[in-house]
Amino acid sequence: MIEIPVQTRIPRPVELVQQLKTDSLTGLKVLFINMPLRESARPNIPPQGPGLLAARLRLYGAEPTIIDLNAYRIQDKVAEAQGLPYGRHITLDETRGLLARHLHKYGEPRIIALSGMITTLRWQERIVDMCRSLVPDAFIISGGGLATDVKAGLFQWMPELDAIAHSEGDDVILILAHGVKTGTLDESSPYCVGAQNGRLRFLFAGDRPENLDELPFAAWDLFHEDVDGNAVFEWYIQTPVWGGSANNSSATPFSMERSLTTVSSRGCPYACGFCDRQAQGERNYGMRDASNMVREAEWLVDTYHIDFLGFPDDNFAVDPRRVRKLPEAFAHLGGLRWGTHTRLDEIDARAFDMAKSGCIYIGVGAESAAVRTLESMNKGGFILRPRGSKENQLTHINGFFFPTTMVRGIETAQKAGIHVNCTWIMAYPEETLEDLKTSVAFILWQEESLPRSAVNRKMFVATAYPGTEMFRHPKVQRLISEHFGVHYQGNGVPIADDAFRAYLLELDDATKVMYGRDGAPLNFGEMSDDMFLQAQEHLNADQIEKILDM
Incomplete structure (x- = not known):
């Protein structure tokens, strides 16, 4: 069992980053490995986390490379037999071969960083052992959702791990890399949490960079081709971000040929009980300026010729002041269509400015249309009681009472010319059958003004993820x-x-x-x-x- 010692004040990562020079990491090889996710879905959102961290490392002279295991959906007889129309995951044997060929081409890294959500534990356990056998002296770290939710507990399940980095990793990756390069990660390090099986273990707590606008854009060039010449990034571009063919609980009345994504904000000021966003800033909401968003959009259009850009933020439209800047800022993008995520109570006058700037899609986590369930989710608030109201505001439609804010959000978006896609959760604590029927009735009400194919009729099953309320x-x-x-x-x-x-x-x-x-x-x-x-x-x-x- 790892015992985390009581430490004196540990400097914030941003304080230590300020001491680095542009050549502090020169020649340091770092390999990021992104884990596979849902096998039944087509990979359509390239892993921006490793891309951002790789770009950050480059600023200080490091030499990062990336292996994206989630990019592969192999269509063969095995996939056909398993009923996987988009193809199967890469196998462990195939992964080992891919990793060996990558190492042969780019050399052995000093650092191997594993990235993945809470659902990737099985993959990470196997990959860390594989990496240790191929690169015995590498410093191996796990970051992202799994590391953030479990933290030091991972050392017991993955004894070959050297370190865990939780929360936002933009600055932590630099501190860790500098420690490895200079040999200063020892028992005297403030990040050391003891030894296990003769190996020192380190725990790094991430933090928000001071200015999101100063971060480099993701190093997408590292995804262009894998070591075998497969056009990995082009696979992502040709898979729609949203829509029926994406198989990700989104439905749209429009299509896209070439699409990419980027995140314009982090965190969310709300505290919905089902949401696990510890690795993205929790309730510490921060956003990039509209001008910074436009610079990245221009780069993506010019470089990859996209016709749609997705901003899969947790909550895009929190600040109306930024939204009001979008029409003028986005005017230079030549009519680029884009979409994002926000809340139904934020689809008000903001929707018209978003539409003027090219927005045609908003994904909202409606989750439920029933009062009891929304309150249980800690999602009632402004959804049930619009700003200025002390009582629930409900609208009677087709024999059911829906939150007025949800109804108005859908209607306002339609007036603005924006398609809204609602996602839903069933069997949340305290939800009854009548509550579920209310959500179903809301979906059917949407179909009165939209083609059935443009309305999401799927529901997620309430799943208890560590780190959520x-x-x-x-x-x-x-x-x-x-x-x-x-x-x-x-x-x-x-x-x-x-x-x-x-x-x-x-x-x-x-x-x-x-x-x-x-x-x-x-x-x-x-x-x-x-x-x-x-x-x-x-x-x-x-x-x-x-x-x-x-």
Whole structure:
């Protein structure tokens, strides 16, 4: 067990970065490896995290390279037999060969950085062992969502790891790289948390860079081709960011031929119970200036000839002042179409400025149209009670009461000429069958003014990810403990033991029902298990209307 010692004040990463020079990392080889995600979906958003960190390292003379394991969807008889129309993941043997060829071409790195979401534990466990066998002396670190949610617990499951970096890594990667290059990462380092199996372990806490506008754009050139000459980045460009063919719970009445994404803000000032954004800044909202966004958009259009740009931010339109600048700033982009994510209560006058600047798509996490469920999600707030109102404002439509803010958001976007795609969650704690019916009715109401193909009729299954408020809900913790044997510390944080590992290995991307002991579904809502599974069956068959008859 790693014991984290009590330290005197550790300087903020930004303070240490200010001491670096442009040649501080000259010649240092760093390899980023991005883990595979949902096999059934086409990869359509290139991993901006490794791209940004690689670009940051270059400013100080380092030599980064990237292997993106998620880019591969191999179409063969195996994929066909498994019912994977877009192809299968790369296998471990194929991965080892790819890694060996990459190392032969670019040389052995001093640092290997693994990146992946909470659902990539199984992959990271295997890749870290693979890396250690191929590059015994490399300093191996895990960062991103998994590292942020589990932190030092990962050392027990991945004994070949040297370090963990949680939260935002823009500055931490520089501090870590400088420590490796200068040999100053030893037991006296403020980041050292002790030794395990004869190896020192380090834990780095990330922080927000002082100015997001000063960060370099992602080093997309490192994705252009893999070591075998595959046009990896072109695969991403030719896969729509949003729409039915993207298979990512989005539906659109338009298409795109060449699209890319970038993030214009980090964090979100709201605290929805299901959201895990610790690696993106939590509630510390920060954004890039409109002029900085335009410079990147111009570069992407000129370099990659895109016809659509996605900003998959957690919450794009928080600040109306930036939104008001967009029409003038984006006027130089030649009519580039773009889309983003925001909240329905923020689709007000801002929508018209967004539309004037080329926005044609807004993805919103509606999650539920039922009052009880929204309150349970800690999403009620301005969704149920518009600014200035002390009482819930509801609109009666087709026999159901919907939050007025949600109705107005949809109608306002339509007036502005922007398509809104709603995503939904079912079986959240305290949700009843009647609550679920209300969400279904809202979806069907949308279809009254849009083609059915342009309305998202899918729902995510409420999934308890570590780091979310939902994970701390009493019913959630009780069920996870009953089904997986997970135990918790006094503050509700799970103990990183074999039981917790088993739970994480079962986690998916919320598109599937999880099952626990005796094959029982992990149902956090108030519906019976039979009703829950029946509703799931209707959803999977695209027959959501039948839920209204349950």
